[in-house]
Amino acid sequence: MKFTEGPRQSSGDAFLIATAIVYKLIIITEENPKKVGKIPDIASQCGVKVVNINGLCEKKWTF
DSSP: OOOOSSTTOOOHHHHHHHHHHHHTOOEEOOSOTTSTTSHHHHHHHTTOOEEOHHHHHHSOOOO
């Protein structure tokens, strides 16, 4: 899995996905889920659910 864009660059994507794993969160992003290396691709490999804004609106919410 690649989380950086170049040498010695930190990526917020890795921290976002790690936080979602630890706290069992769903990530909301508009990134293309079919592109390799983007948040939806990496998150799904790590078992994190990812939705776009439409998926968020369609979710059945319980409180």
